[in-house]
Amino acid sequence: YVRMRGKTLPVNTVEEMKKRIIVEKPGTLTSFLEKFNEYMHVIAGDREAIKRIAREFVEDKAKEGVIYVEVRYSPHLLANSGVKEIPWNQEEGDLSPDEVVRLVNEGLSEGEREFKIKARSILCCMRHMPSWSKDVVELCKKYKDEGVVAIDLAGDESLNCEANPEHMEAYEEAVRCGIHRTVHAGEVGPASVVKEAVEVLKAERVGHGYRTLEDDDLYKKLLAQNMHFETCPISSKLTGACNADFTTHPVITFMKDKANYSLNTDDPLIFNSNLHHDYQTAHQHMGFTEEEFKRLVRSNHSASFLPSSISSHQSLLIQDIYCKTSKCKLCFKD
Numbered sequence: 001y002v003r004m005r006g007k008t009l010p011v012n013t014v015e016e017m018k019k020r021i022i023v024e025k026p027g028t029l030t031s032f033l034e035k036f037n038e039y040m041h042v043i044a045g046d047r048e049a050i051k052r053i054a055r056e057f058v059e060d061k062a063k064e065g066v067i068y069v070e071v072r073y074s075p076h077l078l079a080n081s082g083v084k085e086i087p088w089n090q091e092e093g094d095l096s097p098d099e100v101v102r103l104v105n106e107g108l109s110e111g112e113r114e115f116k117i118k119a120r121s122i123l124c125c126m127r128h129m130p131s132w133s134k135d136v137v138e139l140c141k142k143y144k145d146e147g148v149v150a151i152d153l154a155g156d157e158s159l160n161c162e163a164n165p166e167h168m169e170a171y172e173e174a175v176r177c178g179i180h181r182t183v184h185a186g187e188v189g190p191a192s193v194v195k196e197a198v199e200v201l202k203a204e205r206v207g208h209g210y211r212t213l214e215d216d217d218l219y220k221k222l223l224a225q226n227m228h229f230e231t232c233p234i235s236s237k238l239t240g241a242c243n244a245d246f247t248t249h250p251v252i253t254f255m256k257d258k259a260n261y262s263l264n265t266d267d268p269l270i271f272n273s274n275l276h277h278d279y280q281t282a283h284q285h286m287g288f289t290e291e292e293f294k295r296l297v298r299s300n301h302s303a304s305f306l307p308s309s310i311s312s313h314q315s316l317l318i319q320d321i322y323c324k325t326s327k328c329k330l331c332f333k334d
């Protein structure tokens, strides 16, 4: 397949590829993000692959027991035309970011029908590519009723800390048009990035947000505001965002303070992980009780970016293993 597309990979088997991609030991956010260079040039620009990955993503989540998921990606990083600076050294082709979004929407919808769960998407602006952000918010507007629920700002916070004016303009437009907003902030960057995300970009959720805890005033304010933190325990260990010792993890503080947060995977491929692993880690190493999991399920439900009329009935981010082991009464799955 790789050869058929005129692309090359440095290996010949899936196993060898996994070895190159999977992060096993704690590293840095930058080294994690560099893993995308290993394979994105093969997928980007390939209509069939993009749609298939979206569909199979829903399959994987359904198998994990998830019944509602919000998945995020950068449409520009999968395109090879209509992008200023075509990514991954691709030759120019004819797949635009707009068509990428349509393909992902189709793949997710097929997956929804086939696997009987709900999947929505969040489109990412990239910190190092401010010139893409206007397109991203326009795509969020265009596909608002076809599965796209929010805008995000992703990328390497350790290199690009302060939001560029173009990101700010995109987020202003999102506010104006009623597009939901989340921002990766305080993962490896300081608490000031979180403050900017909330106060300037008007984020309704914070991606990761661990380093919020370094600014006590900000943390108290966000607790009072019921700000949602999208935490990712396994990711935070392997990107070096948090200490590898889970018993001192910021999520434990969120739990003790009854903060509004969720447990998420971030990148199951590169971390060779899944949601079970994050929940299990919380249970085994962070002292999570059944009560706390139940509280999480309820708060995740209202933090979802679905319209409230839908979210109050059908959207529970909940995990099978947890339901089975605890006979969870909250699980609406039929």
Ligand SMILES: O=c1[nH]cnc2c1ncn2[C@@H]1O[C@H](CO)[C@@H](O)[C@H]1O
Binding pocket: 033, 036, 072, 073, 074, 077, 124, 154, 155, 156, 157, 184, 187, 235, 266, 267
């Ligand atoms: O944990 C993260 N922090 C910052 N950026 C990330 C993280 N995970 C992924 N991406 C970036 O967001 C894009 C969409 O997933 C990816 O292409 C990657 O560059």
